[in-house]
Amino acid sequence: MHELSVATSLVDMACEKAHAMGGVRVEALHLRLGPLSGVVKDALLFSFEVAAQGTPIEGARLVIETTPITVLCPTCAEERVLASAQRRRCPVCDTPTPELTGGRELELRALEVWEDAAAHR
Ligand SMILES: [Zn+2]
Structure with missing residues (x-):
């Protein structure tokens, strides 16, 4: 399943970064996902939970921001949203x-x- 391998690499990346930051606890991952990326959002959310189980970032939320489909119009010479x-x-x-x-x-x-979160107290 494609989403599971994407989720696994996200978990790996987050674990590495958390470790590099001194073993901080990861609350959430913010992801930008395009409609044409070939990744199904719901499947990724589910796979992420599975992939995070038993890792240092277990329990972290995956927050997905869907990006717009944009094109460059040669006539207008401007970027347009489809x-x-x-x-x-x-x-x-x-x-x-x-x-x-x-x-x-x-x-x-x-x-x-x-x-x-602690820094704002
Ligand atoms: Zn145009």
Whole structure:
């Protein structure tokens, strides 16, 4: 299952970072996920829980931010947001826009650690 291998590498990455930060407790992982990344959000959430079990980050939340599908319109010379990947045309001038500039993201944007919360007290 594709999502499980993605989840496992996220868990590994988070464990490494937490260790590098002095063994802090990870509260949450913030992930940016594009609709065209090929990863199903719900499946990833489920796989993440499974993958995190028995690791130092067990119990951490996975927070997924879905990114928009964006294209570069050659006519407008501007980045436009598409409502759906099925129709790859500029929503403003209707020019075909084969060049995707966003929507395939799969990146770990931030780690929320226990220390951060303590620092604000
Ligand atoms: Zn356009």
